[in-house]
Amino acid sequence: MLVYADNAATTPMSEAALNATVDAMKNVWGNPSSLHTVGQQAKVVLEEARAKIAGLLGASEREIYFTSGGSEADNQALISAARFGAKRGKKHIISTKFEHHAILHTLDALAKEGFEVTLLDVHKNGIVTPDDVRAALRPDTALVSVMYANNEIGTLQPIREIGAVCREAGVLFHTDAVQAVGHVPVNVAEDNVDMLSISAHKFHGPKGVGVLYAKRGIVLANVINGGAQERGKRAGTENIPAVVGMAAALEEACANLEKNAAYIGAMRDTLIAELSKIPHSVLNGDREKRVPGTVNFCFEGIEGESLLLMLDDRGIEASSGSACTSGSLDPSHVLLALGLPHEIAHGSLRLSLSEYNTPEEVAHIVREVPRVVEYLRGMSPVWENLEKGIQPHLI
Ligand SMILES: *Cc1c(COP(=O)(O)O)cnc(C)c1O
Numbered sequence: 001m002l003v004y005a006d007n008a009a010t011t012p013m014s015e016a017a018l019n020a021t022v023d024a025m026k027n028v029w030g031n032p033s034s035l036h037t038v039g040q041q042a043k044v045v046l047e048e049a050r051a052k053i054a055g056l057l058g059a060s061e062r063e064i065y066f067t068s069g070g071s072e073a074d075n076q077a078l079i080s081a082a083r084f085g086a087k088r089g090k091k092h093i094i095s096t097k098f099e100h101h102a103i104l105h106t107l108d109a110l111a112k113e114g115f116e117v118t119l120l121d122v123h124k125n126g127i128v129t130p131d132d133v134r135a136a137l138r139p140d141t142a143l144v145s146v147m148y149a150n151n152e153i154g155t156l157q158p159i160r161e162i163g164a165v166c167r168e169a170g171v172l173f174h175t176d177a178v179q180a181v182g183h184v185p186v187n188v189a190e191d192n193v194d195m196l197s198i199s200a201h202k203f204h205g206p207k208g209v210g211v212l213y214a215k216r217g218i219v220l221a222n223v224i225n226g227g228a229q230e231r232g233k234r235a236g237t238e239n240i241p242a243v244v245g246m247a248a249a250l251e252e253a254c255a256n257l258e259k260n261a262a263y264i265g266a267m268r269d270t271l272i273a274e275l276s277k278i279p280h281s282v283l284n285g286d287r288e289k290r291v292p293g294t295v296n297f298c299f300e301g302i303e304g305e306s307l308l309l310m311l312d313d314r315g316i317e318a319s320s321g322s323a324c325t326s327g328s329l330d331p332s333h334v335l336l337a338l339g340l341p342h343e344i345a346h347g348s349l350r351l352s353l354s355e356y357n358t359p360e361e362v363a364h365i366v367r368e369v370p371r372v373v374e375y376l377r378g379m380s381p382v383w384e385n386l387e388k389g390i391q392p393h394l395i
Contacts, residue, residue, distance in 0.1 A: 002315045003361040007202075008151050008179060008294050008352035009319055013245070014204035016252050021206055021245030028240050033227065046238055049247035056254045057196070057213060058187035065212045065220065065230045066243055070178040070199030071102040072223065073212035076234070077174045077195040078106045078145060080214070080221040082115055084172075085142020094136045095145045096120045096128050097337035098152075103145060103176055104333070115142075122337045126155035126285030130165045137165075143172045148180035148196075152334040152350055153285035154294025156184065163192025172218070178202050178210075182253035183291050184261070188213055200242070204354070205249030209242035260355040264292040267353050267362045271295050274366035278373055280386075282395045284335060284348065293353040298340065299373050300395050301383030302347040310372045311349075316365055319350045343382075344394055 004012070013021070030042035047061070054061045067073045078093070085091060095107055097119045107117045118136050120128050128146055137144075144166050149156050159175055166173035174195040180186050181196075182203025188196055195218060199210040214220050226235025253260070272283055272295055280300040299307070304320035311318055320332070331345035351365065377383040385391045 001361065001364050002317070003357070003364055004317050005351045005353060005357065005361075005365060006317050006319045007354040008154070008350065010201045010207065011204045011354055012356065013206060014249055014252055017200075017205050017245040017249035020248035021241045024241040024244040028244070032238055032240070033229065042240055046240055046243060049240075049243045052247045053211060053250055056250050057181070057198075057211075058189045059213050060216070062231070063188075063213055063216055065214060065234055066238060067210045067212050067234060068208055068239075069210040070100070070176065070197050070202070073197035073199070073210050074100065074102040074176055075106050076212050076220060076223045077197060077214070078103065078110065078143065079223060080219065081143035081145075081172045081174065081195070082110050082113075083221045084219050086115075088142075090140045090142035092116045092118065092138050092141045093143045093145070094118045094120065094133060094141060096122060096147070098122045098126070098150055098334040099145070099147050100151055100176055100178070103147070120146075122334075124339055125289075126150060126153045126338055127289060128157055128162070130158055130161040133162050134165050134169075137169050137171060141169070141171050143174060145174040145176070148175045148177035148186065149184070149291045149294075150285070150334060151179045151294075152332055152348075153296040153338075154179070154290040154352070155285040156180070156289045156291060159193065160191050166194075167192050179291060179294070182250055182257070183293065185257065188215070194218055200246035200249055203249050203253045205246040206242045209239055209246050211246075256355070261292040264353050264355055264357070267357060267359060268293060268295055270359070270362050271351055271353075271366065275369060278370050280393055280395050281373075282344075284338060284340070294350065295352075296335075296348055296350045298335070298344045298348050298395065299377075300344060300347065300393060301380050301386055302373060302376050303380075304346055304348050306376055307347070307349055307372060310376065311368065314368045314372070316368060319352070320348050341394055 028045045030038035032043035032046050050061050050064050054064045111117050172194045176197045178199045181198040194215045196213040201207040220233040224235045284296040335345035
């Protein structure tokens with residue numbers, strides 16, 4: 001049995017998205033900037049996809065900018081708000097310690113340019129509160145950026161309430177919604193957001209395409225300079241097959257959102273119930289306030305890397321957190337942000353499900369994980385010390 005349980009890293013494309021993409025590759029190859037018929041036909045298809053995506057997010061077409069993915073959307077959102085703020089003497093940015101690196105590393109770059117960045121602590125349950133944001137606001141705050149759902153532990157943030165705090169203070173609010181869109185209801189108007197990032201490959205669309213939503217009136221800065229595509233804000237001939245595939249994937253995800261959430265959520269709850277029975281294990285992040293598919297556990301005395309390799313051997317494809325940091329031996333910045341000690345943060349397991357998983361696959365996971373944990377603990381000098389009481393158990 002082969003169980004793909006790493007859907008927070010990427011998802012396989014849906015039939016609908018794949019068909020739409022291939023069809024556009026074959027038939028819609030014109031350049032939307034061309035004035036002739038072939039070009040204008042491509043332009044129509046592009047704008048139909050934009051309208052569809054806008055409708056699904058509660059935005060208007062003019063607020064949707066296509067990008068090469070979530071990372072680019074995050075970069076452009078932060079850089080835009082920073083430049084806009086700087087012109088008005090506002091050089092303070094608020095974000096959180098457990099953002100994706102597309103946010104954190106962009107903030108590092110902005111800090112080098114003279115911006116002051118406040119990274120909020122995350123509570124033990126993996127959530128940042130509106131009060132945390134309110135307390136950090138300053139008269140010179142240009143932007144608040146808080147992710148909608150965390151990619152490593154799956155916790156949902158109170159985005160609507162944080163958005164309301166920002167709006168009241170007149171501060172721009174961006175959210176990295178890459179793990180949320182297509183999985184939980186997201187509506188840019190109701191959620192009080194000014195900018196929002198999405199990525200197609202996290203909801204069964206193609207890789208290398210995403211959206212930056214920017215509310216009407218927001219002045220975007222160019223990250224890619226060149227032609228006048230995307231209302232002059234993102235140069236480069238539009239990737240129509242990918243955009244069309246993204247629109248098809250999002251339409252399907254939104255149409256089945258509740259049904260999928262119930263189906264996936266039930267499997268997730270089985271994972272939580274069964275894996276919590278492993279002694280000295282802990283579920284990271286709030287039990288309830290989480291996306292349907294993602295769980296993250298720490299098992300004391302275990303190294304995440306060996307756990308992943310042994311699970312892979314047994315047909316279970318999981319992750320130790322972010323795909324971007326796997327391969328490095330640094331403990332996850334997300335788990336450290338929750339206040340977990342280094343020793344524990346090393347031994348994490350992220351399982352992320354989609355509607356393509358089955359209860360039989362979940363049964364395989366809950367059978368194999370305890371066995372592998374027990375086996376690895378049997379070989380672990382750290383575990384031996386814990387069991388002999390030479391070192392105290394931390395969980
Ligand atoms: C995957 C991911 C990104 C990056 O999106 P890409 O399309 O892969 O660039 C950004 N933020 C979060 C929360 C993600 O999960």
